[in-house]
Amino acid sequence: MDPSDQKHFAVVDYVIFAVLLAASMGIGLYHALSGGRQRTTQEFLMADRSMRCLPVSLSLIASFQSAVAIIGVPAEIYTHGTQYWFIGCAYILGLFIPAHVFIPVFYRLQVSSAYQYLELRFSKAVRICGTLTFICQMVIYMGICVYTPAFALNAVTGFELWGTVLATGLVCTLYTTMGGLKAVIWTDVFQTVVMFAGQLAVIVVGVQKTGGVSEVWRKVWEGNRISGLDLNPDPTERHTFWTLGVGGIFLMLSLYGVNQAQVQRYLSSRTERDAVRSCYMVFPSLQLALALSCVMGLVMFARYCGEDHSDKRGNSSMDAMVIYFVMDMLQDLPGLPGLFVACLFSAALSTISSAFNSLATVTMEDLIKPHFPAMTEARATQLSKALAMSYGLLCLAMAYLTHLMGDSVLQVALKIFGMVGGPVLGLFSLGMFFPWANSTGAVAGLGAGLAVAFWVGIGSILTRSNTGIRPPVPDCRAMLLSDNTTAAIHTALSNVTLSRPSGLKRFYSLSYMWYSAFNCFTVILIGLIISFLTGPMKEEDVTPGTVYPLLGKLLHFLPERLKKKLCCVTPLGQTLSSQPPQHKESNGSAFQQEDGPSQEETESFLPDAHTPFVERETAV
Numbered sequence: 001m002d003p004s005d006q007k008h009f010a011v012v013d014y015v016i017f018a019v020l021l022a023a024s025m026g027i028g029l030y031h032a033l034s035g036g037r038q039r040t041t042q043e044f045l046m047a048d049r050s051m052r053c054l055p056v057s058l059s060l061i062a063s064f065q066s067a068v069a070i071i072g073v074p075a076e077i078y079t080h081g082t083q084y085w086f087i088g089c090a091y092i093l094g095l096f097i098p099a100h101v102f103i104p105v106f107y108r109l110q111v112s113s114a115y116q117y118l119e120l121r122f123s124k125a126v127r128i129c130g131t132l133t134f135i136c137q138m139v140i141y142m143g144i145c146v147y148t149p150a151f152a153l154n155a156v157t158g159f160e161l162w163g164t165v166l167a168t169g170l171v172c173t174l175y176t177t178m179g180g181l182k183a184v185i186w187t188d189v190f191q192t193v194v195m196f197a198g199q200l201a202v203i204v205v206g207v208q209k210t211g212g213v214s215e216v217w218r219k220v221w222e223g224n225r226i227s228g229l230d231l232n233p234d235p236t237e238r239h240t241f242w243t244l245g246v247g248g249i250f251l252m253l254s255l256y257g258v259n260q261a262q263v264q265r266y267l268s269s270r271t272e273r274d275a276v277r278s279c280y281m282v283f284p285s286l287q288l289a290l291a292l293s294c295v296m297g298l299v300m301f302a303r304y305c306g307e308d309h310s311d312k313r314g315n316s317s318m319d320a321m322v323i324y325f326v327m328d329m330l331q332d333l334p335g336l337p338g339l340f341v342a343c344l345f346s347a348a349l350s351t352i353s354s355a356f357n358s359l360a361t362v363t364m365e366d367l368i369k370p371h372f373p374a375m376t377e378a379r380a381t382q383l384s385k386a387l388a389m390s391y392g393l394l395c396l397a398m399a400y401l402t403h404l405m406g407d408s409v410l411q412v413a414l415k416i417f418g419m420v421g422g423p424v425l426g427l428f429s430l431g432m433f434f435p436w437a438n439s440t441g442a443v444a445g446l447g448a449g450l451a452v453a454f455w456v457g458i459g460s461i462l463t464r465s466n467t468g469i470r471p472p473v474p475d476c477r478a479m480l481l482s483d484n485t486t487a488a489i490h491t492a493l494s495n496v497t498l499s500r501p502s503g504l505k506r507f508y509s510l511s512y513m514w515y516s517a518f519n520c521f522t523v524i525l526i527g528l529i530i531s532f533l534t535g536p537m538k539e540e541d542v543t544p545g546t547v548y549p550l551l552g553k554l555l556h557f558l559p560e561r562l563k564k565k566l567c568c569v570t571p572l573g574q575t576l577s578s579q580p581p582q583h584k585e586s587n588g589s590a591f592q593q594e595d596g597p598s599q600e601e602t603e604s605f606l607p608d609a610h611t612p613f614v615e616r617e618t619a620v
Ligand SMILES: O=C(O)CCCC[C@@H]1SC[C@@H]2NC(=O)N[C@@H]21
Pocket: 064, 065, 066, 067, 068, 069, 070, 087, 145, 251, 252, 255, 286, 289, 351, 410, 413, 414
């Protein structure tokens, strides 16, 4: 990067970035000094279960929409076209299933950590395995989220790299530690608005500077960046409708169905109905977030027509190219570069704070409290804060590790979710949909799933076999050549038949968008086999409320007798007593639930629920 090309910030830009950090700190301080002043874990980790739909839904988005998406998606669209946009199709089932399957199960068990479910359904050992897997996933993911914005900015603007990482990490650790889940949710709301505003600003200015909408559309269309519906069934094809629209469903389920960061938000809702509604409200906002980042990639393509700007962005990846584009657009509009930097760090902060808080929650609830039942609330809250702080420092260390990972941050993040989130989704699915599964099967299944996941994931990195062959990127000059020359170029390129990988190499070239589904099924398959080999569980052995009658619903046409034999008809009941179902040896912290769903609501989505729902006295 020659110095003349480096983009610089005006004072007002730094001021806007500072205002973002200060505002986030302010919200954290407010929640540290108001309400119950974060004196109990019920408030610090669960926001007193008092949250309403809107803040919860915006916080759900913010948790897994970080700078990785803000930078990585435009880079993806610029390089490979709009195929990635089809992941939006996965949001339909990817949110409907969590709303009607996972939320009811978690909410009625009144757990505060998703992994408490694993102890109620299986055993303490399974709960600990699930918790440790989640911790690994979120620590690595946090590293990527802290590193991405700082690295990209540094590559283009000389913005001080490690100073930014430190500032972001510390501010985030402070307001998360002081204000608990309430602060995290309300800063997420503020940061999500900043995130959308920043992206919108870049799009509006970018379109205007590239000659208006029609001009942008013409260049994008001629640059064949508008991908059609690619129905190629080949699972090694990196991005097709199937890998994104179907494989993406399992990715969404691993995040919005069973990931502690999201489950904690569902459980912080006032009622189950609020939790379900907040899940529904995620859909339009997530589609908007996806559209904004895809359109940003298209505008960037129209601006540079795919020309290779490696001279401008140095040897850094295409991700840094996005920052170059933004600075190129906003350079002469003081304040807007600062707004975009604020947008980038809002995306990062809202994800990291969710990760900190959920990590502190599971460490407390799943790893510490069960061994120290006599611990006082004050002590437990202090320890939770210390944990949030230590995870913050660990995250800075992970940021450095990201320095050594692959090129596209979006791809790295999606791979991590597939490799680690997929097996965890399989573990919960094994428990919820297969009553016969037992603890041995669950542990064996998770182990096998993780082993296969890392085998494929690391194999693909070592053999670089699924980075996706970059399509020919026609630059503007090619478009200006006479038609036959351009046609000749395309014919020559399309004739290049890529060597079809075979055997193990083909296994390694499985699209990373299939990792979540593939690993989920591996866990379920191995889990069931081991369960049947070691003596399957019977319906009556299973803790009530931990199995969802999926098979009963899918096989509803079967006669009742046969369904009973298949032991898959007991409906997901409302816990009749105000206490959650107590597992034999578990000492899950039981919280008083103010008011569960009313009778007609519950039956609305569980038509075959036979359990009489006791009309719950709304706690005064
Ligand atoms: O942005 C990130 O930090 C991670 C990349 C996106 C993660 C997945 S992709 C499908 C869903 N939509 C989002 O906005 N995030 C998740």
